[in-house]
Amino acid sequence: MVKAVIFDLDGVITDTAELHYQAWKNLANSIAIDFNREFNEELKGISRMDSLNKILQHGGVADQYTEEEKLELATKKNEEYKGLLIHLKPENIYPGIKEFLNALKQSNIKIGLASASKNGPAILDYLQITDYFDTIADPDSVINGKPAPDIFLKAAEQLGVSPQDCIGVEDSEAGIEAIQSANMYAVGVGTVEVMRKAGADLVLADTTELVWDQLQEAFTAKVN
Numbered sequence: 596m597v598k599a600v601i602f603d604l605d606g607v608i609t610d611t612a613e614l615h616y617q618a619w620k621n622l623a624n625s626i627a628i629d630f631n632r633e634f635n636e637e638l639k640g641i642s643r644m645d646s647l648n649k650i651l652q653h654g655g656v657a658d659q660y661t662e663e664e665k666l667e668l669a670t671k672k673n674e675e676y677k678g679l680l681i682h683l684k685p686e687n688i689y690p691g692i693k694e695f696l697n698a699l700k701q702s703n704i705k706i707g708l709a710s711a712s713k714n715g716p717a718i719l720d721y722l723q724i725t726d727y728f729d730t731i732a733d734p735d736s737v738i739n740g741k742p743a744p745d746i747f748l749k750a751a752e753q754l755g756v757s758p759q760d761c762i763g764v765e766d767s768e769a770g771i772e773a774i775q776s777a778n779m780y781a782v783g784v785g786t787v788e789v790m791r792k793a794g795a796d797l798v799l800a801d802t803t804e805l806v807w808d809q810l811q812e813a814f815t816a817k818v819n
């Protein structure tokens with residue numbers, strides 16, 4: 596029985612995945628590394644420092660930067676990203692998300708956030724939806740980032756719900772893998788081919804398809 600829905604944030608609740616893309620692209624280009632959308636898919640769901648390390652490897656320059664210089668680069672990206680975030684407003688919540696959150700509340704389903712982003716709480720505030728969330732898993736509180744299941748398990752633990760009673764919602768390959776490894780039901784939204792390849796239990800083209808009754812039926816059909 597579904598008792599909780601645990602959300603990823605960037606690219607699921609709002610289009611911040613695009614803002615991450617812009618900020619990383621500018622950072623990569625500033626150090627002469629090519630950056631395109633296909634490569635960007637590999638960064639979705641991945642922590643800030645892991646993303647930077649992947650970018651440097653992609654550019655073949657991973658060994659040319661000290662840890663201190665890497666921290667400077669990551670900070671530079673984050674400052675640009677935070678500058679983009681200040682424009683976020685409730686209107687930027689993806690269509691269907693508010694309706695879905697309201698339906699979950701009405702059915703007494705717990706709501707959690709399992710984002711790798713340290714900017715997660717600020718983004719929920721900009722969007723004015725913090726109060727919907729019963730818990731937010733702190734990415735600093737887990738050792739292993741996605742695709743490891745840790746952050747989804749942490750959110751479930753904080754909610755006091757068993758993983759098999761949770762639905763996880765993600766837009767990234769690493770995130771779907773994390774939900775599956777956590778033994779939760781995985782819903783993928785966004786790039787349909789990527790979500791299919793990642794092995795989501797249910798693939799939705801966009802967030803308007805997050806309809807509580809239908810999701811519950813799909814979950815029950817898989818469990819029984």
Ligand code: G6P
Pocket residue numbers: 605612615638639640641642643646673710711712713714715767
């Ligand atoms: C999410 C995004 C990633 C981002 C990570 C860390 O998982 O999908 O693209 O790198 O969070 O975000 P932060 O805001 O802490 O740099």
Ligand code: MG
Pocket residue numbers: 603604605606607612639640765766767770
């Ligand atoms: Mg995401």
